[in-house]
Amino acid sequence: MENKIGKYFKYAIGEIVLVVIGILIALQINNWNQERIIKKNIEGSLELVHKELLGDILALESEVRNRTKKHQLMSKALHIIEEETSLSIQNRQLLDSAFFLYTRFEARFNNTRTYESFLSTESTIIDNEIYSNLNKYLDEFNEVNARVERMAVAISSADYDILMNTSITKKSSGEYEYSFKTIQHERDVYEIIRHSKQSFQAIVNFYSKLLEKAIELERMTKTNKSKTE
Helix, strand or coil: CHHHHHHHHHHHHHHHHHHHHHHHHHHHHHHHHHHHHHHHHHHHHHHHHHHHHHHHHHHHHHHHHHHHHHHHHHHHHHHHHHHCCCCCHHHHHHHHHHHHHHCCCCCCCCCCHHHHHHHHHCCCCCCHHHHHHHHHHHHHHHHHHHHHHHHHHHHHHHHHHHHHHHHEEECCCCCEEECHHHHHHCHHHHHHHHHHHHHHHHHHHHHHHHHHHHHHHHHHHHHHHHHHC
């Protein structure tokens, strides 16, 4: 009888051990699966952020080039107003372009939902350095766009009225009509063009700094993405 009890006892212990081992194995497999899912999610999120940064870099490079050209155009327009005694066809076209650009002083807006979503969902598991730098980049990105928007609103709501209601009129054909001598002696026009030139230069500086940060962050996400693969 005692031998049977001993055998049953050993058998029961063996069963318990097997069950415990099975549970531990199941937990380990579950942990592995969870880690694999998390890793896959991070990889996917980093891929989206990396693509978004590449898009920002291309867009910012384009903005810097375009705004630099506009700044140079405004500089030439100021030179013509200050130095020239008569208006050649070429200079007339240049001034027309400057006035057109001035009336099309646009702000730049971008979709930042990818960054915001990534920071909110992956904040506890991504690399701290990437999280910190992406947060700073997003803050600066929004601040730059807000500054550009304020510039655009200020110009369109104030100086534009001065420019278009005093010295310059726009014909139905879309061409601008003005007297070169009047423009030369109209200080408001000069100040408006000068202000526009300064605004374009400021935007170039804003976007150039943001571009540097985007390039640095793109390299970081690319390196981190490679580590997770």
